[in-house]
Amino acid sequence: MKTFNLNNGLTIPSIGFGTWQIEEGEKAYEAVLHAIKCGYRHIDTAAAYGNEKSIGRAIKDSGVAREELFITTKVWNTERGYEKTTAAFEHSLNLLGLDYIDLYLIHWPANSTQFPEDWKELNLSTWKAMEDLYANDKIKSIGVSNFMVKHLEALIPHVAIPPMVNQIEYHPGYLQNDVVEFCQKNSILVEAWSPIGSGRILENELLKSIAEKYSISVAQLCIAFALGNNVLPLPKSATPKNIESNLSIDQVVIHLEDMKKIESMPLEGFTGLNPDEVDF
Numbered sequence: 001m002k003t004f005n006l007n008n009g010l011t012i013p014s015i016g017f018g019t020w021q022i023e024e025g026e027k028a029y030e031a032v033l034h035a036i037k038c039g040y041r042h043i044d045t046a047a048a049y050g051n052e053k054s055i056g057r058a059i060k061d062s063g064v065a066r067e068e069l070f071i072t073t074k075v076w077n078t079e080r081g082y083e084k085t086t087a088a089f090e091h092s093l094n095l096l097g098l099d100y101i102d103l104y105l106i107h108w109p110a111n112s113t114q115f116p117e118d119w120k121e122l123n124l125s126t127w128k129a130m131e132d133l134y135a136n137d138k139i140k141s142i143g144v145s146n147f148m149v150k151h152l153e154a155l156i157p158h159v160a161i162p163p164m165v166n167q168i169e170y171h172p173g174y175l176q177n178d179v180v181e182f183c184q185k186n187s188i189l190v191e192a193w194s195p196i197g198s199g200r201i202l203e204n205e206l207l208k209s210i211a212e213k214y215s216i217s218v219a220q221l222c223i224a225f226a227l228g229n230n231v232l233p234l235p236k237s238a239t240p241k242n243i244e245s246n247l248s249i250d251q252v253v254i255h256l257e258d259m260k261k262i263e264s265m266p267l268e269g270f271t272g273l274n275p276d277e278v279d280f
């Protein structure tokens with residue numbers, strides 16, 4: 001599989017297996033085990049997904065050497081701050097049954113809606129905990145998720161180690177170009193959660209016509225589109241056939257004219273989750 005380079009020199013597989021909304025238990029276990037067996041080496045989870053234990057079991061049972069896998073998890077919003085973040089990380093590490101995490105993310109920024117007085121300080125103290133875990137080799141790379149430009153601009157000048165990743169909602173119909181441009185200018189890799197719009201854009205007529213041109217599915221087109229813009233997609237599926245087809249797309253190159261057509265799509269498929277306004 002192709003890889004992206006992180007700003008600390010590490011590489012990351014160019015397509016990750018997303019596990020949001022895959023239930024803890026046999027469903028998560030079987031999905032991740034199948035994903036690894038058919039070639040995924042990058043698995044993305046989070047404490048909030050509630051499936052770390054099953055994912056850890058699948059990793060162990062896969063038979064694939066630990067150093068060949070890239071595992072991401074995230075600290076949830078209730079665990080912000082230095083001490084809570086440190087404890088939350090250890091809990092996730094234990095559930096996953098691992099000795100280290102390849103990438104640890106702040107799942108959502110503390111925002112000015114919820115924390116008008118100290119949102120900047122909350123994000124910074126959480127980050128400081130992650131820097132220390134990184135320095136102690138508990139984490140191989142650190143980053144953020146759902147950070148808008150204002151959150152990044154408030155954080156970066158005050159940290160010793162800049163984020164290596166920003167994972168955001170990104171798919172045809174919702175591109176967040178300002179965030180992507182800021183990150184790419186600052187050597188922060190953008191990852192796309194919901195790169196297929198959680199299925200909400202699969203019946204879009206423009207996407208269907210372009211996908212037909214390349215003899216691929218709309219889901220595959222969305223994945224190839226992200227890769228074409230140097231964004232790392234994290235497609236999720238619990239269906240074996242879709243798990244396999246989502247991985248097989250990294251050799252497809254979408255022509256520039258078709259990329260432009262997709263980029264010009266009006267708003268579609270957005271979850272409605274604005275990181276500066278969410279109250280969870």
